[in-house]
Structures are given as structure tokens and as C-alpha cells.
Amino acid sequence: MSEMTPDVVENFKIKAGLVGAVVTEQPSLAAAVQYVVDVCANKSPCEILADEPEAAVGPEKGPNGMPTRAKRIIAAPEIDKAVFADLAAKAEAQGFACLSEGLRKHLAGIDVGLSFAICGVAASGTCLVAGTQEDTRLAGMIAEINVIVLKKSTIYPDLPSVCGILRDLQKDAAVNYSTFITGPSRTADIERVPATGVHGPLELHIILLED
């Protein structure tokens, strides 16, 4: 646990906001789950960026002229079984698919990917997210919106203060793949004009959770 102070949390919110992340505070995991389903309901259906023969196609084309999913997909790999059951029930009530694995079948794009952060870094509004399991990694990569749940008690002031956590992940592990995520996918490669959603998520939402 970090030496959490209100300042660290406030700083995290400011810095994450500066890079275009949508930061929200939720009182409980149940509320976080509801938030994820709402995000999925309020977005336009995901564009199918490549051939996916079995995908059901909706009536409208996406903003880039690609077909869209008739049935929206939320992916939430490697999460607590009870929480997943709750999410799946709420998602299915809305007509969305909720997956915990098999994301390689949907590399053409999914609507929402849910990830759980290992810890946060206030100085840059960053989340450290696990991705050793392929589906966990894919959920945050191929989703149009990536939602990361971050416990307030795991927000640290700066990069050096999370170095030990990263070392523990790698040191005695047979394998580890993890990522510091700071805002949505972005570029300024054309005329230095800022643009988000190049290859990764178009939007990044961070749910700060009390614990």
C-alpha cells in the first residue's frame, strides 16, 4: 500500500485528465461494473476493422466507413468470478456479449475492454496494467474504449516509487508482460496535430475505487 494522501489522488486525477483520460470515482465494484456497462451502452457500436466472418453486422457504417458490430462486446479477462458474473448479467440484459477469453477471434475490434491496474503513478496519471495473459493484454489493446479500475490506495507519487512493484513482477517470474498506460493511444505524426486512437483505444476511462 502506498502512503496515500489526498494530494496524491488529486494529482493523479489532474495529470490523467491532462492526457485526455476520463477519470471517475465509484464507491464500489458493483458501481464500477454498472459504469462499464453504461459506457458500452452510450458509445456507438464498434467498427469491424478487418474480416471477421462470423461477426453480425449492424445496419450502420462506422465513422471510418467500416461495418459495425450488431452485438457489442465487452471483454473482462482475469477478473474475480463473482464480479464477472455480475458484469455478464448486466451486459447481457442490454444485449451485449461479455467475454473473459478468446479475444483473438475479435481482433477486428471490440467495444469495451476492462482492465484492473496493479498500481497508479500520480506524477503522470499513469496506470500499471498486467498483460502476461494474452487475453488480458488484448482487452486493453483492441477495445475502442479501455476502462481501467484503479484502487486509490495503490496510487504512488512518481515512477521511482513504483519501481519495486515492477521489479517484483519481473524478478522471479518465468515471464511477465506489463504496461504503463497514460491516456488513450495518440499520435502527432501528421503536421504535429494531436490525434487520439491510432492503433489502440480511442478513449481511456479510469475508475478510482475506494477501498
Add this chain to the structure above:
Amino acid sequence: MHEAPKTLSDYRKNIDEALKDDYLRKTLDTFAVAYRAGRDAVFQEVDEKTLIKQIADAKDDACQHMEELYAQFKAEAEKRGVIVHRAATAIEANDIIARIAKENGCKRIVKSKSMTAEETQLNVRLEEDGLIVDETDLGEWIIQLRHEGPSHMVMPAIHLNRYQVAEDFEKATGDKQDTDVQKLVKVARVQLRRKFMNADMGISGANFCVAETGAIATVTNEGNARMVTTLPRVHVALAGLDKLIPTLDVAMTALQVLPRNATAQRLTSYVTWMCGASPCAASPTGKKVMHVVMLDNGRTAIAKDPLFSQIFRCVRCGACANVCPVFRMVGGHKMGYIYIGAIGLILTYFFHGRDNAKALCQNCIGCESCKNVCAGGIDLPRLIREVRARLVDETGNNAMGAMMGAMMTNRKAFHTLLKFAKYAQLPFTGGDVQFQRHLPAILLGKHDFKALPAIANKSFRDRFPAIKQNVTSPRMRVALFAGCAQDFVYPEQLEAAVKLFNAHNVLVEFPMEQTCCGLPLDMMAQRKASIDVANQNVKAFEAGRYDYVVTLCASCGSFLKHSYPELLAASGKVHEVAAFSGKVIDFSSFVHDVLGVTKKDFNNYGEKVTFHAPCHLCRGLGVKEAPRALIADAADYVPCAEEEVCCGFGGTYSMKFPEVSGQILAKKLDNVAATGATRLVTDCPGCVMQLRGGAEKRGMKLKVTHMSELLAESMKK
């Protein structure tokens, strides 16, 4: 892929083209100004100087232990299922990667950005083997479609506009494209997703190779590196041996500077840590086939070089280009070969050979802006001068440099030449004491952007004995170091200083054996000659026990103070040199900090005066407050936009690259004109020469003077 110019005259032609590219000029101009502001803002939250020092120390240490780190990294990575290779040369690295592709039956390759793969020209080799290679970083994809190389290490397509990109995308997709940037970005999202999905092999670079855990890291924004390292069943990372670091802590330190320096970000969107071969459903074994190729290509030899080993502190942030006034004018394709910017001029020499480096390495104006922001604190301007000197040693001297060297080491002959030059120029000055009026155009060539100054009728050294100093019991004795420009072109600047010093009870001496400081010689790669004159100068000031050695030339000052101890390290007179350099002080600091001159000492006539901060004053000597405070004491100080940006002079630079020099000057004078000031003051005779000549040529109603003249004119009698 562009060619590096092989001769200076080819290089000038290339540069001419770049200077005519209005889009490039405008983009780089806007970028230069926005970058500085953005960088300043994100560095306010961290201790910049301390972090840079920590990076420098850690990377120096890593460089000294490269072999141990390699062994440890290899052992740790292989424990985790990664195969680590070592390639002695670029060709060997490409061979290894081509072999991995073949052994694994790979046909389609996706790549994320890797400067090391640019260094080895990996794509060329893979395509020769019939492999399909797609770059997936947006900028890299664009330049791949155009068959170009990157023009910036971080923003590879910064030289292109949206219309060019739209056209390239039309050719690639066969569809008409909107020129809206947001939509163009999405073209890449759509087009490249299927390439990620269909690829058998992903190639990435690595920003860090961490010995303690065998992990590699990539620092990216678009998310393509995560795709490249996740979707295909084979992943190959290519990295230079200089990317080895002992611990994750070093990476955490570097990550606080790299994104801030590169793009004024606190952290990039993704920093991905890959420790071992991870699960991969596309692989028949269920596990990724992962290789890391560590490239030597001369690095182990450079690591042993006591001076050049510091180039491995480079974290490839590109900041040295971002702040470079020359890059701003000509763009990256003219400011490097494969590696761009100040570090690019040096790396070209080491990685891509003398032929590619010899013209490029001339294109540094020596303003020290890069050194001032470098994430690893690399002394880039010094190393560029050093590369020039080595090229002279290896490939023989150039006629011009050799002549200068021979002439200037003989002080008497050199000074006699300067004195006679005043007769030679008579037909051209038309009686004007300031400028050469009638130089035939053929002699002037591309230097016609400024009026050239005339050699003074009588040099300062000839005037000095006649100056009556009414100082009875002096509080201090100082020696003036004149430098060639003030001694022979602007002696009145020194006379003004003597007048001011005397009024504050300071006795001035002028050691007659002093000569050129040596900086122009060093810029011309005349190392032996610059050491020679440095020795002459130290000797010339040795006898007198002066409290200070004051110079009114910021470039001389910075060279005497910081470069003499380096140049004369092997002279056997280390203490004498240290004593001399320790006493050197610039004019403004001496007047403001030592003499303690204040408002009360001046008649402030309310003249609107603006300031140009000479490179070697604000960066070379780190003097920022004193000159501005003095102007405000003596006049109405109006700050100027981009006050600390080079005026384009750079001594011999303005002779070698007059077109670039003229364009940098034009920008400066635009900013000066916008202040509405009637006088421009600066602290260096070289800057006065450039700025006064430019203002005269433009017919501006602007008086350009040295600080000493403003202060002497305004001081209370």
C-alpha cells in the same frame, strides 16, 4: 532513403532546396517555439539538472560494464525463454533476423519504430529475401510509402504536410482521402489492423534492455508496439548494446526525462515491459518465439573511447534537433543521415563512416542549445568539433583550415595581416568607417544578407598605450582579453569598457602578447593550432597578477573558461591553466556582480532597448540575469521574443553556410523589429557584427551596440 552529401558544395545545394520549402520552414518554426514552452512546463515538476546528471552517471557506468551487463541480460532473458543474439555488424544483425524469419516460415512482418533498424537498413535486407515488411508507426508508415528515411528520430514525418500524406494514402488504398488530419490518422487504424492480424513476425526496437531481469521496454504513443509484440507468433527486438542498463531504477530515472524532452509529455501513452517469452495463442506451442538481437556495429570500441563513450548516454529523445536553430531552418533530412540532429552528426561518423559524415559534421553553428537540453548531458558541440578534428587527422587537412592554422599560430604575422587589411579594403568602404560598401558581388556571393564590417583604422592594441587612465589607488586590477573582432574591428567597444571601469576605480591592463582565443580554429578542426594559441594566451596573462581577466566577447569567454582546461589537459601546466580560466569573467557579470553597479550609476534616458543573449553567454557561461538587469538600470528594457536563440553568426559557420546563417538572422531581426526598440544591445562582438550588418542591409532604424557602449554612454560622469 536519402544520400548523405559528400562535399560541402553538394551539401549547400541540398540546403538551398530545403530553405525554399515554405511548408517545412513554417512547421519547424512553429514547432521550435511551441516545443520550448511545452518542455519548460513539464520540467517544472521535476529536478531537471539532477535527473540529467543521474542519467549521465548511470549510462556512463553501464557503458563501462557493457560486457557484464550483456552476459547478465542474456542469462536472465534466456532463463525466461528468450533467445539472445549478438551481432558484430549491421549486416550480421540483418542476417540473423532474416534467418529467424526463414526458420520460422515467416512471410509477413510488421514493424514498430526502431532507429537501430534504420541504422542497419533492415527493411532493405528483408525485402531482398522476398519478405513483406510493413511499418506500423504512423510516421514511419508514411515515409515507408514514400521510400524516404525519417527526418526526426521521434517525429519521422515532420517534414510532410497533410496533403502529401493524403496523396500517399490514396495511392496505398486506391480510395480518395479526406485531408483532415483526424481522418488520415484513422486510415492508418483501419489499414494497419489487418496487417497486424495477418503478420507472422513482429519486429520492434527497445528503449531499455534491463540486465537484472532480462526485460526489454518500448516507449511509444500509438499502441502499435504492443500490437507488433503481441499479435504475430514471432517477435524479434533489435537493440544497440548501448541500451543495456543494470536495473529498472535507471529506466525509471530516464523515463522522467525522455518523454518530457522528446515531446513535452510527462510519460508516453505506453511504456511496455516484456520480460520473457509470453503466452501467444497464434504460436503452435502456445508460447511466443522471442529473440533479442543486440547490435555492436562499433559500439564496444566507442565504449572504450574516453571522450566519445558519452554518446551512449543518448536516449534518442530527439531534443537536440528540437532546439537546434539549423534544424529549424533546414529540417532533418539535411541535418543528419539516418540519425538526426546534433547526435546524428556524431553517430553518422561512427556508424555510417567518414564519407557520409565529413560534410554533415560541418553543419553545427556551435550555439550549445543542444548541450543545454540533452537528456544525458552530452557535450554535443564539443564532440562535433572533435569529429571534425579526427576527420582532419584521418583524411588530411583542407586548404582553408590549414592556411588559417598556419597564419593564426604566428601572432605577429596574423596581426600584421589584419592591420594591412584596412588598406586592402579602402576601395570598398567608400570612406564609411563601419561597413564595406563596394565589395564586388562576385566576392560577396551568398553573404549579401548582411553588410560586412570594415577593419578599424587603428586596432585597440595600438590605441591602448595612449589611453589615460585616471585611477589613483585602484580597488582592482583587471586584464582585458580582447579577441580578434574587438581588437581589430570594434576597438570602440573596449574603449567604452575602459572608461566605465576607470570610473569605478578599476585599473585596466592589456597584455600585448594575447592572440586569437582559438575557437575559430577549433571550429575549423585545426586542433593543433588551437592548442598552440591557447598556450600563447595562458603565457601572455601569466606574469601579471590580475584580479580578473575580463572579456567582452562571450565566445572567447566561454572558450577560455571551459575549453582551455580540456584543450590543455596534457600540457603539463594544468595549474596555470586552471588559474587563468578561473579568473576569466564576462563583461556584464563583472560590471553587475563584481563592481555592483546599480541604477544610481546611470542617467536613464528612457531609450527603448532590447537584448540579444549571445549563445556563449546565456548557455556557454550560464549568464542570464546580469545583462538584463544592466539594461534595465541604464535604459527602458523591452524583452524580445526568443531572446536566447542564436543570431546565426557562429563565427566561421556564417562563412561555410551563409544561406542558413542569413535565414536565422532574418528570424532574429523580425523578433527585434516587433519589440519597437530603437537600440539592440548584446554582449558579443560577433553578434554585433551579424546583427548590425543585417539591420543595415534591411535599412532598419535600429542602433546595434555592445553592452559596454550603452553603459559608457549612460553612465553618470
